[in-house]
Amino acid sequence: MSSLSLTLTGAAREAAENQVPGLLDHEFASRLAAKDHTLWGVEAEDEASKRLGWVDLFEGSRQLLPQITALREELAGEGVTRVVLAGMGGSSLAPEVICATAGVELTVLDSTDPQHVASVIGADIEKTVLVVSSKSGSTVETDSQRRIVQQAMTEAGIDAQSRTVIVTDPGSPLAKSSAEAGVRAVFEADPTVGGRYSALTAFGLVPSGLAGADLESLLDDAEETLAILAEDDADNPGLRLGAAIGGTTPLRNKLVVVDAGSPLLGLGAWIEQLIAESTGKNGTGLLPVIVGDGEPELHRDADDVLTVQIIDVDAEDGTSVDNDVADLVVSSHKVRTGGSLGAQFMLWEVATAVAGALLGINPFDQPDVESAKVAARGMLDAETPESTEAEVDGAVEIRTLGSSALTDADTASLQAALKALLETVRQDGYLAVMAYLDRTSEHELESIRAQLSSLAGRPVTFGWGPRFLHSTGQFHKGGPHIGAFLQITTESEGDVEVPDRPFTLAKLIAAQAAGDAQVLADHGMPVLRVHLQDRQAGLTQLIDTVEAL
Incomplete structure (x- = not known):
């Protein structure tokens, strides 16, 4: 069962009250659900028309699950139980939070630091399957990591191609070269979903499923939540959150993201990428500032700061753990949200699309x-x-x-x-x-x-x-x-x-x-x-x- 909580105070609440009526007049939620690519203006239409597959991906994503499960069982039967993921940005951040939250082990290789990479290839290579995630395969970090890990496998007497799984777009150079090389499996993702919106596509699901995460519940929660987010309703949490982060006047463009006891481990890093890369352009945008557990942030009451608390809605007393961090949060201008991981993925993706419209930018490109x-x-x-x-x-x-x-x-x-x-x-x-x-x-x-x-x-x-x-x-x-x-x-x-x-x-x-x-x-x-x-x-x-x- 999906759970979702959203509370707004101060400038966040005021922005929602000011902006949501206009979003309702434009039927923003239902038009987004219908993949209306005109919502972000003429200059964004071409890109948006190719990047809205994330709003109805559930059938295609569910079709992947039996294949992922079968591959995981095959590998386990061969003693291959360690999953190393080579991928950058959206290709690695979603699997990282999915696996951390599920309590299953995933080794994310998203660095070019020699010491870090050497430590990854120096451990349990005989038990390792390499998942290479890249829409095109041309990302220099991911290509380098693939070459290095495969060579380490070869030097250990392992057939590297039989231990390599590819996640990429259909027809990409990586898909073609991998098929020719005879890798263990190639999973083709929906090409109409951009990297940072790809948490519930093959990019998020394949490495997480191979590591042992529960993907069915994740998709069920997300789909249930999207049905709520598609409604042109004043209480729509996607419209309200998008308005709160993108519609304050003047713009509170620093979002101090606080883990207030959330069980969704690492969600802040995923939110950081989604929002910063989606909105930071044309001289505007929103900058998430991830604050560690128990860290004070003395400037949270500044007039360009909005506090975002990720809470545990299933706390034993039925409330959030706000009181545990009350001494650290001096701002009265807050967003408080929590719930299941699938619900949070959909909430923040919709809210980012809303914020992009309010900021007057294209939330689907990354020109810089x-x-x-x-x-x-x-x-x-x-x-x-x-x-x-x-x-x-x-x-x-x-x-x-x-x-x-x-x-x-x-x-x-x-x-x-x-x-x-x-x-x-x-x-x-x-x-x-x-x-x-x-x-x-x-x-x-x-x-x-x-x-x-x-x-x-x-x-x-x-x-x-x-x-x-x-x-x-x-x-x-x-x-x-x-x-x-x-x-x-x-x-x-x-x-x-x-x-x-x-x-x-x-x-x-x-x-x-x-x-x-x-x-x-x-x-x-x-x-x-x-x-x-x-x-x-x-x-x-x-x-x-x-x-x-």
């Missing part, structure tokens, strides 16, 4: 993601981006680029550089920490997010590179240019070759970081690049320096 990819390709054969001369302090190398407010400042020490960066954070802006490290073994670095937020008095996001490039990276470049950026890179003690490619992972991740930094700087925003010359010593120095501030 490509800019970082192009820059990274250029950096593979180029020198480091234009920046100040490097300063060295202990185990870290410091460079600045972009805004003269930073490049002209004193950055001779790490402490001075961080102070200078904090001084560039605008009163209507934010700071983004972008860490090109190993998110599994170096997660202690995330502690600096809350500390920097307290120092800046503004929202601070934390993203692991390169995965954030497929998420908040779109907002950074396509949204309002109000960000300041702390980029953290490192020397790798070991490297990983990419078979049949003219680069290693160390070179690739360095190019991705340098390319992104250059694009941000070209937009005139301040970028502080901190390079850990000694990985562990530099990491410790950085954390200690932030604490000392």
